[in-house]
Amino acid sequence: MPRTPRLTFDRGTLILHPPPRGKVWVDYATWDDRIEKFRIPGINYRQLVEALQAEGTNFIDEAKEFSSLVLNPSFEMEPYPHQSEALLTWKQAGRKGVVVLPTAAGKTYLAQLAMQATPRTTLIVVPTLDLMHQWYAQLEAAFPDIEVGLLGGGSHDRTPILIATYDSAAINAEALGNLYGLLIFDECHHLPTDFYKVIAEYAIAPYRLGLTATPERSDGRHQELNALIGLEVYRKTPEQLAGFALAQHKVVQIKVKLSQTERDRYNICLKVRNDFLRESKIYLGSMEGWRQFVIASARSPAGRRAMLAHREAKEIALCTDGKLRVLVELLTQHYPESILIFTNDNATVYRISQELLIPAITHQTHVKERHDILTRFRQGEYKTLAASHVLNEGVDVPDARVAIILSGTGSSREYVQRLGRVLRRGTQENKLAILYEVISEDTSEERTSQRRHGLTGKNQSHRYIEPKKVDKPKPKHRQLEILPSPSIYEVNPTDTHKAAESSAKWDEKDQDCID
Template sequence: MVRVSTLTYNRGTLILHPPPKGKEWLDFATWDDRIEKFRIPGIYYRSLVETLQATETEFIDNAKEFMPLDLSPSVEMNPYPHQQEALLAWKKAGRKGVVVLPTASGKTYLAQLAMEATPRTTLIVVPTLDLLHQWYAQIEAAFPDIDVGLLGGGSKDRSAILIATYNSAAIHSEVLGNRYALVIFDECHHLPTDFFRRIAEDAIAPYRLGLTATPERTDGTHQHLDTLIGPIVYRKTPQDLSGQALAQHKVIQIKVKLSPKERETYDRAIKTRNDFLKETNISLSSLQGWQLFVQASARSAQGRRAMLAHREAKEIASGTDGKLRVLTELISQHYPEAILIFTNDNATVYRISQEFLIPAITHQTPVKERHDILKRFREGDYKILVTSHVLNEGVDVPDARIAIILSGTGSAREYVQRLGRVLRKGKTPDKLAILYEVITEDTSEERTSKRRRGAQEQQNPPEPPKHQQLELISFSEPKKRPKTPKAAESSTPWHPEEE
């Protein structure tokens, strides 16, 4: 008598034994001599199951531990049109893919809608502890009857809905991999790293949703999101949502000049750096070039002088006195409105904080102090905040209308994140947000800003996929369903109902 194949989960992989008939499933499998059985990476679970079902191969699925949930939200809100469109595009793509929306456009609520449409045990992965607690507060409020847990920051819960940091989820990926049918990757541009990608690779979750404002990475690994989560299924820019879900906004670029003394010191530092780069045949036009510069600077005294000169030039461009004079004028123009000031280095943050008597937040600011500063800013006790990179991502920043970037940033992601800090409509329906970008003329800072703006203008967002009926067994309603094995019929169904 032929034994029925059994599918089990083992530390991020699937074991299918005894081997079933047919060859189609072998595309996913690798023979393991140690156990004399076939192994399949966990990420191929959905494709493997669909293949076995399509060929009417009988098997017992003991791999999955996820289950249906009764997700009834305590409060229902009318979603914005872009949230409805994004949800529909994701569902039509088989509930796999990345949604690109600007900061403050309601990505968390979109995730809640995806959970309601796919009511199964869910893992939500976030990059920071601040986001961990923000997501926990919103999901617990949305589904008060469901056990919501945390993984990270000292918490190690086992719950139907689990919110974890990327670090903690990666550490425990082999244990979490078969418990959740839906995985939501917040700020999913963090995922394609050697350490974090194992979260997606070890998971058998058939449904995956990635959320980000800017998926592109300078190292090019954002291309791996197609495999780890799915392709981009929906995309909107701040300009697309201006005046609708987001406040209307305008960006004003202000250029300042170096003083004669600053110009002399800057040019001398740049020449020292460039002479070394030319001698070593290194170009700083790419991430690899910068890495080569760092490596070369550690090998000789000349290299160290070049790196010090590079830093000196950058500090002059970032902290020129001309920028502080412009900052004075902008504060005088907009005070007492709420104003956020961003810089690219902590030294400038502390200089502004001391000279203008403005509270500062950097990565060195203790958590309790940071929360107290943000609370006072929210309540209006503080009118202005200055920060470096801490408020770019993962912090619930109170409503403000004015943002000032005291340097040209080459990162499209950072630029969009900082713009997003003033795009919330707040309590003012006709709010006009203003982003000032203050850059130093005729410096590398100006050229960096031009490259970033050029990349944004050339970007051609992909169109949402056409709505087509999916021919997927156990994932949608096909026109004609092949015969389902008895073993599969007796197990808990894990496909969501089409709406």
């Protein structure tokens, strides 16, 4: 009598042995001569199980070690319409996919709703330790009856709900792969790298949720999110949520003229750089051109002078004295409101801090000092705070109304994140957030500003998907919830309390989910 095939988990892969009689599993399997058995990538677990069950193949599943949870939230808030819509479209897409919402739009609470609607052991992956602790505080308060743990920053927990940094999750991907049924990737644009993507590839979790304000990457690897997490299922922009979930806002651009001395030096530096580029036949209109410039700058004294001239010209444009004069005027105009100041480099942050006696945070600021500064800023003891890039992601400053960008990159992601620092409605009624963008006139900084605004506009018009137009993706094989016979992967709808709406509003088949 033939033995029943067994599906087991082995360090990020699946082993199916002995081979089943059917053929559907062959598309996922690769023969491993070392063990003389078939291996299947862990990420294909759901498709494989669905295919075997659809074919009626009998097998023993020993791969999964994730389990059901009973999640009884200690508090429930009425979700915003966009949160309910996002949750519904994610469920309709098979509980896999990416949700794009601006900073301060409530992505963490949306994740909590998804956890309540899909009560399985859950791994949440975040990019920074600050975000890890914010998630921990939120979920500890939301689910006091379930143990919440941390992986990263010296913690090595193994709990039903685990919050990990991308670095720690990638290092432990082989061990974590079969322990969690739901993966939540916060700031999921970090995932598509050679190091981080193993978190998704080694995991057998059938449910995946990606959260980000700006999924697009300059290297184009955001396309990999479709395979690692799922398709983009929902998107809203800051403009679409203004006045509802987010504060109304306006962007004010202020152009500053270089002094004659700065202008003369700027032109000289550009001439040195451009002469070298022309002689070397290098064009800076692409990443490849910049790569060639960097290589050429290391091969000759002329190249070195050109690179130094390029950096000096950029420094003149970003750090002109005229910007500091505008900054002083804006600080005076908006005193005593809470104001955030963003720059592109630490040197400018320290200059502002020293000359204007403003607290500053950079990557060099110690953890305790940074916590103390942020606490005093939130409490109103500090009215102004200067930073370079460390406040771009994951810092909640709900009472800030004014942000001033003195310098930045051409990244639309950075621009959206900095705008998001002041979009939280907080306790202020009819809050109007203001983002000042101070740029040097007739310099390369104007093109930098155009790139970050142009990319944002392009993304909004091309990528946004209205909820009513989202169709359920057609999987290669039938989903388990529509299989004709009951399955061990089905969930009793009564196991979980529906977060966003009463159970009567959900389609019955949407309440089913696989382990």
